[in-house]
Amino acid sequence: MDPMEEIRQTFFIECEELLENLESGLLAMNEGEADEETVNSVFRAVHSIKGGAGAFALENLVAFAHKFETTLDEVRAGRLEPSAEVMNVFLRSADVLSDLVTAAQEGADTPSEAADGLIGELLALIGAEPEPAGKAEGGDVAFSPMPLALGDADDAPDFAPQPLDLPDLGAAAPAGHAVHFRPHPRLYELGSEPVLLIRALSDLGEVSARAETGAVPRLDAFDWEKTYLSLDLRMEGAPGAEAIEEVFEFVDGECDLKIEDADDPSGGPSGGDPLPPGPPPADESPPPASPPPAEPAPLPPTASQAAPAEPAGQKKPAPGAGARSTVRVDLDRVDRLVNLIGELVISQAAIAQCVENPDAQAGAHSSNALEEFKQLTREIQDSVMAIRTQPVKPLFQRMQRIVREAAAATGKSVRLKTEGETTEVDKTVIERLADPLTHMIRNAVDHGLEGPGKRLEAGKDEEGTVCLNAAHQSGRVVIEISDDGAGINRERVRAIAVDKGLIHENAPLSDAEIDNLLFAPGFSTAKEVSNLSGRGVGMDVVKRAIQALGGRISIASQPGRGTTFSISLPLTLAVLDGMVVTVEGHTVVVPLTAIVETLKPLPEQIHRVGGESPVIAIRDSFIPIVDLGVRFGYRSPVRDLDQHVILLIETEETSRAALIVDRIVDQRQVVIKSLEENYGHVPGVAAATILGNGQIALILDTDDLVARTAPAPAIAAVA
Incomplete structure (x- = not known):
């Protein structure tokens, strides 16, 4: 990979973390935690993105970030109150900044209508007028380099410094600020350039400069590791000393800096003590006649000028080429x-x-x-x-934007509460969970929450709440999406299912079975098509996506109090703790997290309901028995079940079943291999694995097995 392209990709990786910090800080400010450290953290995130974008000539990203940080600086200085209206603009600005970063990463750093509109809103917050169209960010610098005559090497012993012929900084100039700047040697060691700092100052107002050369020694006494030059700058029309100090923020501690009122250079609001003197000249001999001036050295090129021209005939790489999926790992x-x-x-x-x-x-x-x-x-x-594991915090933060957009589209007031953001999941699971989670959040806002008027009539707060929670349970990750809305209208769901031919009109369905109709293909309760819903492509797609991750999804709803969707996922898609068992000569693996206990049943514990369906009596309860040999077609039903081994399993919904197997072989970790990608979906089977002897073994989906054991509702076949 080209070194510059690698650095560019590193910048975008860092942008991900900066955008996360930005979102976290803005949400904290929105909750009323606008302390100094939080505001500074938000400001630094935008400032860092702007600085990195400038290095790669991402002009539109730089332009927007500059206006964003300018407004944030007003909050930092206490001149702008982070009210609800202001925070609304800031949160939308963070969304647009994220879009601009993504566009730049894909090689499409193009103007954005949303960005242009928000720039006007940001400027309006601080009472600034929009800039004329066509004015480039970081325009022409109001100063030019001047020559410094060093003379010929042969004349070095007779050399003495000469003052630079720069503009006069007399008292006739308009009021402004006087800036006295002397760089330390370490400033240059870190790669900083004073001329770039002056360029940044020129964005704030007109700059005049004079170099102080009195401390420059004779050439034969020159120490190349020391600095002798200092600069006296005059700022005309600068917004304030704080804005000037911000320019020198990255060289803080690496220079001597003093900012004064131009009308009172001996002592202004920023302090009246003069800068300490620089190194004294090695020789005070009188200066010789001035040699002819040398040609002025050109200013260092800007980021856009520094970009090399593309060689003729060379194919330009595709946008985003070379991008890699990366993981930040604790050392x-x-x-x-x-x-x-x-x-x-x-x-x-x-x-x-x-x-x-x-x-x-x-x-x-x-x-x-x-x-x-x-x-x-x-x-x-x-x-x-x-x-490989990563906290779900970035994914949850992404949902904040989804809630804001869905709330704006539906005209509802919604707040997203998150818990368990530090819960860690395999990075692949997080990436593939984004789409189904987005759909569910939109459904919660669109269908789950009532409008402001209906909420007030029901005695609820006008602002609806959507909760997103993650936690580890029994070796799996459980993510819950809940709302405090009206709950599922089961009568309406049932009527729609009958109209669509999904169930018979007189089918006796429990509340849970009616709720699960939401996962039927093509099912939708929306009365009309909108930007968020109504096209019949919904929860069935979500369910398939969750199942593809080896997960399960369930619903719990209470009328008038809200609905909760629970997603249970494996910690990783790579390995599984399982119990290896044999059934009629076939080897299968049962996930260890599903097994409650193993036992050898007694004959008096086995009973048959209706003379056919076997159950086992354990601790005052009857649990249905599932004969894996019969379920997978390995053998005919057997009568002497007490001669086999029983695995008592429990599902996520706390339903229990007893699996009949012939023998327990071992308990071990197995590598998960997708069965659907290599073969197809098999009911009751989650995946497959390869054992140490090269044999292929099926990994059971215990929840599916139990669900198929229970009496199925009268659901019509769906084409």
Whole structure:
């Protein structure tokens, strides 16, 4: 990869983190936590994005970020109150800034109508007039470089500094600010350029400059690691000392800086103490006659000028080419993995020695070494999985924007509350969960929440609430999306299902079965098509997306109090803790998180309902028995169930069932292989795996098995 392209991709990766910080800070400010540190964090995020964008000549991104940070600076200075109206503009500005970053990453740094409109709103907040069209960000600099004559090398002993012929800074100039600036050597070591700082000052107003050369020594006494020049600058029409200080923010501590009122250069509001003197000249001998002036050195090129021209005939790379999916990893996790690799090398050497030197004790040593090797392999696997896991916070923050847009489209007042943002999930799960979660959030705002008038009539707050929660439960991740709306109108759902031919008119359905009709293909309760809903492409797509992740989704609703959707997902899509069992000579894997207990049933515990359906009596309850051999067509039904092993399992909905198997082989971790991608969907089967002997084993979907065991509702076939 081209080094500059790699740096560019790094910038966009950093933008993701900066945008997350921006969103977090703005949400905190919106909740009334507009303390100094929060405001500064928001300002720094926008300022950093602007600075990086300028390095890659992303002009539209820079222009918008500049106006955004200018308005934020007014809040930081206490001149603008972060009211609800102001925060609404800031939150929408953060959305547009994110869009501009995405567009720039894809190679489409084009003007945005939304950005242009928000720039006007941002300027209106601080009472500024919009700039004339066509004025480029960071326009012409109001100063030019002047020559400094150093003379020929042969004349070095007789050299003495000469004052630069710069504009006069006399008292006749208009009122403004006087800036005294002396860089330290470290400023140059860090790659900073004073001329770029002056360019930034020129955005604030007219700049005049004079270089103070009195501290420059003779050439033979010159120390190349020291700085001798200082600058006296005059700012005309600058907004204030705070704005000038902001320009020098990145070189704070690497220079001497003093800002005074131009009318009172001996002591203004920024302090009256003069700058400390620079290094004294090595020789005070009188200066010789001035040699002819040298040609002025050109200013360093701007980012847009520095970009090399594309060679003729060279194919321009496609937008976004070279972009890679990346993961930010805690260094402690990497260190732990490195240590485990070292232990693995030691274990490998021990096993090799046992193999090369067989003796009477070799068996015991080999067994111990193999156990250590297994343990290390498990720990390495856990460490690698930990590197892949990421908190769901970025995903939850993305939903804030979805809520704002959906609320604006429906004319409702909605607030999103999030909990469990630090819950970690496999990065692939997070990426593939974004679309279904977006659809569910929109449904919650559009269908779940009532309008402001109806909410007030029902005695509720005018502002509706959508809650998004994540937590670890039984080795899985459970994400809940709930609202405090009117709940599911089951009579309407049932009527629509009858009209669409999804159920028979007299079908006896429970409340849970009616709720699950929302997942039927083509089902929609919307009366008319809108930007958010009504096209019949909805919860069935969400359910398929969740199932493709190895997850499940369920509904719980209370009329007048709201609805909750629960999504249960695996922590990772790579490995699974399972119990390996055999059924009629076939090997299958049952997820360990679903197993409550294993037992050998007694004959008196087995009962048959209606003479056919077997159940087992355990602790004053009857649990249906599922014969896996019969379910998968391995054998005919057997009568002596007490001769087999029972696995008591529990689903996410706390339903229980007893699986009949022939034998328990082992408990181990297995690598998950998608069955749908390689073969197709099989009812009751979640995935497949390859065992150590090369045999393929099916991984059971216990929830699906239990659901198919229960009596099915009278649902008509859907074409």
